[in-house]
Amino acid sequence: MSELISDIKKLKKEKNAVILAHCYQNAEIDEVADYVGDSLYLSRMAAETDADIIVFAGVYFMAQTAKILNPDKKVLLPRLESGCLMADMINLEQVREFKAKYPDIPVVCYINSTAEVKTECDICCTSSNAVKIVKSLNTPKVLFLPDNYLGKWVEEQLGTTEVITYPGYCPTHLRIKQEDIIEAKKKYPEAEVLAHPECHREVVKLADYTGSTTGIMKHAIESDKKQFIIATEKGVVDRLKRDYPEKEFILIKDNIICPNMKWHTLEDIYNALANEQHEITVARETAQKALLCINRMLEVSA
Ligand code: 13P
Ligand code: SF4
Numbered sequence: 001m002s003e004l005i006s007d008i009k010k011l012k013k014e015k016n017a018v019i020l021a022h023c024y025q026n027a028e029i030d031e032v033a034d035y036v037g038d039s040l041y042l043s044r045m046a047a048e049t050d051a052d053i054i055v056f057a058g059v060y061f062m063a064q065t066a067k068i069l070n071p072d073k074k075v076l077l078p079r080l081e082s083g084c085l086m087a088d089m090i091n092l093e094q095v096r097e098f099k100a101k102y103p104d105i106p107v108v109c110y111i112n113s114t115a116e117v118k119t120e121c122d123i124c125c126t127s128s129n130a131v132k133i134v135k136s137l138n139t140p141k142v143l144f145l146p147d148n149y150l151g152k153w154v155e156e157q158l159g160t161t162e163v164i165t166y167p168g169y170c171p172t173h174l175r176i177k178q179e180d181i182i183e184a185k186k187k188y189p190e191a192e193v194l195a196h197p198e199c200h201r202e203v204v205k206l207a208d209y210t211g212s213t214t215g216i217m218k219h220a221i222e223s224d225k226k227q228f229i230i231a232t233e234k235g236v237v238d239r240l241k242r243d244y245p246e247k248e249f250i251l252i253k254d255n256i257i258c259p260n261m262k263w264h265t266l267e268d269i270y271n272a273l274a275n276e277q278h279e280i281t282v283a284r285e286t287a288q289k290a291l292l293c294i295n296r297m298l299e300v301s302a
Contacts, residue, residue, distance in 0.1 A: 011274060015053050021058065022037070022058040023036060023214070023236055025264060029264060042066075043062075043069070047298060049073075055273060061114060061115075063077040064114070067287070068115060078268035078272035078278070079263035080278045086169060087117075095166075096120060105141050106139055107121040107143045108123055108134055109144075109146075109293065110125060112146065112170075115286050119289035124294050125297055127212035127215075128212035131154050135158060135160075137161075141161065144166065147166075148168060149169060149174075151163045151166075172257065173231075173233075174200060175253065177202075177203070178200065181252070190226075190227055192219075193208050194207060194208065194231065195210050196231065196232035199231055228250065233257065234251055235261065
């Protein structure tokens with residue numbers, strides 16, 4: 001293993017490459033990653049890097065976003081199977097139909113969407129800046145896609161804007177049920193419950209804190225509490241356990257795993273760098289239009 005890690009580091013240097021890893025990745029990938037974080041942080045790092053090659057240990061839409069932000073760089077996704085089930089719930093035709101049903105309302109799209117879908121939207125958001133982005137539009141109504149749950153959570157947080165949502169969802173986060181939280185609270189009465197806004201509304205209502213991947217991690221680190229029930233993907237719990245052994249982190253259920261995030265292994269990262277595979281490309285016109293949507297988000301949340 002350590003030989004593989006040093007080979008990856010050597011290749012990275014030789015090829016002036018950077019490795020970005022989402023917090024849901026297998027934790028071993030952190031050993032070689034330059035940046036580990038949530039979608040917003042990784043988009044920012046992708047926008048700022050001066051590396052020639054970006055290896056994205058994340059899902060397809062994340063690598064696609066990095067490519068849109070860096071049309072002249074080589075962006076590699078180690079395993080092409082790494083799609084996001086939520087992003088695949090809406091295509092170009094469906095976003096056009098959704099807009100036609102509610103004309104003249106600004107469209108916010110969660111970054112968990114394809115480049116084609118982004119071309120039809122006004123501004124992007126991630127789970128960490130969704131409230132800020134919707135607020136920045138300063139309109140009584142917005143369309144929000146693809147995640148119904150994040151959209152409705154934003155509506156509740158703001159209390160000023162009607163958020164008309166598309167019926168997309170994350171199958172991993174929806175595995176967490178209200179009863180799971182009730183049971184966990186009974187078992188660990190002192191623990192704080194931290195949840196991702198992609199969860200069911202009933203789950204979020206029972207949580208002490210709701211936020212993005214990084215928001216959850218930051219809250220757990222800064223809290224005076226010692227025990228936490230985590231209602232999001234297992235990768236977050238693995239990292240918290242590794243980095244803060246003095247605190248206790250309980251994954252709400254064993255199966256809260258995004259299978260697509262877990263494809264990449266260190267061997268795949270090595271092969272990606274050695275063979276410069278699998279290169280992500282985005283048609284020029286699509287990339288230019290999608291970039292407007294992504295850049296508006298980066299400007300508002302700077
Ligand atoms: P973050 O915005 O918290 O990184 O979440 C991305 C994601 O895919 C959650 O399921
Ligand atoms: Fe997509 Fe859900 Fe996986 Fe996040 S956890 S990448 S939303 S399928």
